[in-house]
Amino acid sequence: MGEMLRKVLEGAGHRLQSQVTTYLPPILAAAVILAVAFAAATALRWLIYRIFKGLAIDRFLRRSGVAYVLDPSGRLRATRIAAETAYWGILTGGALNGISVFDTDLTSRTVQSFFVLFPKLLLAAAILVAGAWLSHYLGRSAVVWAAGEALPAPRRIGALVRVVLMFAAVVVAADHLDFARGVFLAAFIIVCGGMILTASLAAGIGAAGEVRRLFEQSRNGEERDAEPVGWNHL
Amino acid sequence: MGEARQAADYLRRANIVVGIPGGRDAGAVRATRHAAAHGLWRYFPHETAAIAAGGADTGLSHAGGESLERRYPCLHMGTxxxxxxxxxxxxxxxxxELAEAVHARAVVILDPESGIAATENVEALLRPVLLGSYDLAAPRYPGGPCEGLIPALFLYPLGRALYGAFPRNPAGPDFGASARLARRLAAFEWDTGAGPVxxxxxxxxxxxxxxFRVAETCLERRPAPRYGAREAMERAAAASFALMARYESVxxxxxxxxxxxxFGQPEPAARGGSEDAPAGRWExxxxxxxxxxxxxxAEILDPETAARVRGGGSGAMWMTDGLWARLVFEFALAHRQRAFTxxxxxxxxxxxxxxxxxxFARACEADSDVEERIERGRAMFEAVKPGAAARWPGCTAAPMRRGFGGMQTTED
Known part of the structure; x- marks a missing residue:
């Protein structure tokens, strides 16, 4: 009995030793790689914050309105974008290197998949940013237009424009990534079609008179914000 | 320039060109043409002149007709x-372009949609140019204490702060121009990229x-408004901001x-408020x-300015001269920074x-001097301008500390 127990313990020890000698070195190597990547990323971020100005990029971000999409205060700077991109790029590279140290099927597939998907992910991200930019611009225009035309709830109109456009961008990105493309597309068509049908029914049944009056006003060139007779802002 | 040259070949030479732009209302164009011809004949009988009118026929052609119109040939610019x-x-x-091609000494622009077809306007607008050697004769209108508020509260103070000499009614549809200014305006880029200015x-x-040398000339009546308040302000702001960007080196x-x-006797603005000023409706x-x-x-304004707008009371008296001047410059800056969007x-x-x-209307009700109030508003724009210039992209003016807080007014 004692002999058997000893053999079991010895077997367990051997197995444990084998596991430790198999996995601990790669774990230590991965940790070292990650630590080095973290140090390099932090150092590079610090350096970029100090030496990179990117004034031309800042100007482009402001002129195009992208700065206000990514940061509503509009204070987003190219320096920050470059520094954070470098930081997370190096960290991601370190993580992938660390994973590849294990040299298993799973880790190899993960790393391989990442490099296959990376360009697609980049393009999908660009599509989403472009969608956000367009929805922001048209959403703001819709709010201002609706307020100027004295329509009810201008902010909701603006929000609706943003949501629809952002939804369209998500559908395009999902299609590009081949990720549940049918689901997103069907949802988009159902939602937009439903909204248009609802709006048409509401306008036709509930507000036909008002719509007709607005069209007639427009045709007759009447000013909706006409001032009292004799009043002249110009 | 081809159309203008073609017309110039027909006219050969005219000392004065009367321009009647736009004009989808043929009756109004005709009335303005008649008034212009009578004005020329009455006040400038020895000058050769031509009239260029918009609307009516297609293409540029000459038209005969009544004797006066034969004397002052009319060129239809077409629809x-x-x-x-x-x-x-x-x-x-x-x-x-036509004025340049026929070597005109002066151009007078008359708006057919202003509802005024006064022969006297021809004389009033040409006199500063022909006799006073001015390049631009801008109109000065009479009116109630609170009329023409967009020029008084926005265009005039902003233009005066930016460019120095600036007329009180820069949007006035009738004005006179010298040959020198006409040459410049013939080459002017009227499109700002976001549409015609x-x-x-x-x-x-x-x-x-x-x-250029700018003078004002008094006209008898304020023209009928072309736009409602909101649209007029939007268009005036779009034009002013676009031109600020164009002249940012100046x-x-x-x-x-x-x-x-x-020129002429300006009617002093009446003291006290205008009874029919719909201040309550605007509020x-x-x-x-x-x-x-x-x-x-909040996306356009500085946080401090946005907070003041947000926290303003139910009336409008919180909208002081200083706050308004800051708002305008902050809008102009935001417009400049976001050139594409x-x-x-x-x-x-x-x-x-x-x-x-x-x-402004409420303040005028308190029996104060309207002209003095307008000038006080202008002074605020001038006080804010250096701070705005310091933040303007690409501006190399003397640096000031960041923010419109750089401007200090007794009011703020």
Missing amino acids: RAGSADIARSRDFRLIF WPEIAASTAAAAEG WPRRTSGDAMEV EAFRTAREEMGPVW GSWIPAAIAPLYLARAAA
Whole structure:
């Protein structure tokens, strides 16, 4: 009995030793790689914050309105974008290197998949940013237009424009990534079609008179914000 | 220039060119043409002249008719494709090209839609140019204490602070121009990229910014408004901001000019408020807009300015001269910074203008001097300008500390 127990313990020890000698070195190597990547990323971020100005990029971000999409205060700077991109790029590279140290099927597939998907992910991200930019611009225009035309709830109109456009961008990105493309597309068509049908029914049944009056006003060139007779802002 | 040359071949030479741009209302164009011909015959009988009128026929052609019109040949500029704004700006360019081609000494622009077909306007607008050697004769209108508020509260103080000599009614549809200014305006780029700029404002701004001699001349009646309050303010802001960007190498260095010479006897603005000024209605319109447009303004304005707009009371008296001047410059800066996507910004200032107009009308009710109030507003614009110039992209004017806080006014 004692002999058997000893053999079991010895077997367990051997197995444990084998596991430790198999996995601990790669774990230590991965940790070292990650630590080095973290140090390099932090150092590079610090350096970029100090030496990179990117004034031309800042100007482009402001002129195009992208700065206000990514940061509503509009204070987003190219320096920050470059520094954070470098930081997370190096960290991601370190993580992938660390994973590849294990040299298993799973880790190899993960790393391989990442490099296959990376360009697609980049393009999908660009599509989403472009969608956000367009929805922001048209959403703001819709709010201002609706307020100027004295329509009810201008902010909701603006929000609706943003949501629809952002939804369209998500559908395009999902299609590009081949990720549940049918689901997103069907949802988009159902939602937009439903909204248009609802709006048409509401306008036709509930507000036909008002719509007709607005069209007639427009045709007759009447000013909706006409001032009292004799009043002249110009 | 081809059409203008063709017309010049027919006319050969005219000392005066009368331009009647736009004009989709054929009756109004005809009435303005008659008034112009009578004005020329009555006040400038020894001068050769031609009239270029918009609308009516297609293409540029000459027309005979009554004896006066035979004496002053009329060139129809035709009905032009595109929006009314595009057609109008094309007419302006053609009129000035024609004036250059026939070596005219003076050009007078008469608006057929202003509802005024006064022969006296021809004389009033040409006299400063022909006899006073001025390059631009801008109109000066009579009116109640609170009429013409967009020029008084926005265009005039902003233009005066930016360019020095600037007329009180830069958007006035009737004005006179010298041959020198006509030559410049013939080559002027009327399109800002976001659409045609308001031609009258562009002409006044070009004259003031490029150092032409500007005078004002008193006309008897204020023309009928072309737009409602919101649309007028939006268009005026779009034109002013676009021109600020175009002349950004000029205005940061320009110092304030003196008041300009006025031909005729200007009617002093009456003291006290205008009984029919719908200040309450404007306040209500602003309050409604404030609930909805808060986030939009927050994106344009500095946090401090946005907070003051957000925290303003139910009336409009919180909209002081200083706050209004800061608002205008912050809007202009935001418009300049977002060159590609800022087309909605001028429209967003319209509700704020209504608050400013209401505050002004309320202040005038307190029996104060209207002219003095307008000048006080202008002084605030001049006080804010250095701070705005310091933040303007690419501006190399003397640096100031960041923010419009750089301007200090006794009011703030």
